[in-house]
Amino acid sequence: MQDRVSCSTTEQRGVFAAMAIEAYCVKCKAKKIMTDPVEGTTKNGKPITKGKCPDCGTTICRIGAAKK
Numbered sequence: 001m002q003d004r005v006s007c008s009t010t011e012q013r014g015v016f017a018a019m020a021i022e023a024y025c026v027k028c029k030a031k032k033i034m035t036d037p038v039e040g041t042t043k044n045g046k047p048i049t050k051g052k053c054p055d056c057g058t059t060i061c062r063i064g065a066a067k068k
């Protein structure tokens with residue numbers, strides 16, 4: 001299921017299943033460990049990691065690849 005978020009990406013699925021990646025949830029107004037994280041690329045070609053808020057299910061994302 002796709003949510004509309006400001007950070008649209010091209011996704012690469014299943015890159016990291018078990019990593020704990022923090023991202024800011026705009027609904028909870030707090031950092032959350034995203035669930036189901038996927039790595040993608042923004043329109044600008046920057047790496048981005050996208051997942052879901054464990055509390056409210058909103059799609060959250062952080063700039064940068066999850067692994068260094």
Ligand SMILES: [Zn+2]
Pocket residue numbers: 025026027028029032053054055056057058
């Ligand atoms: Zn949330």
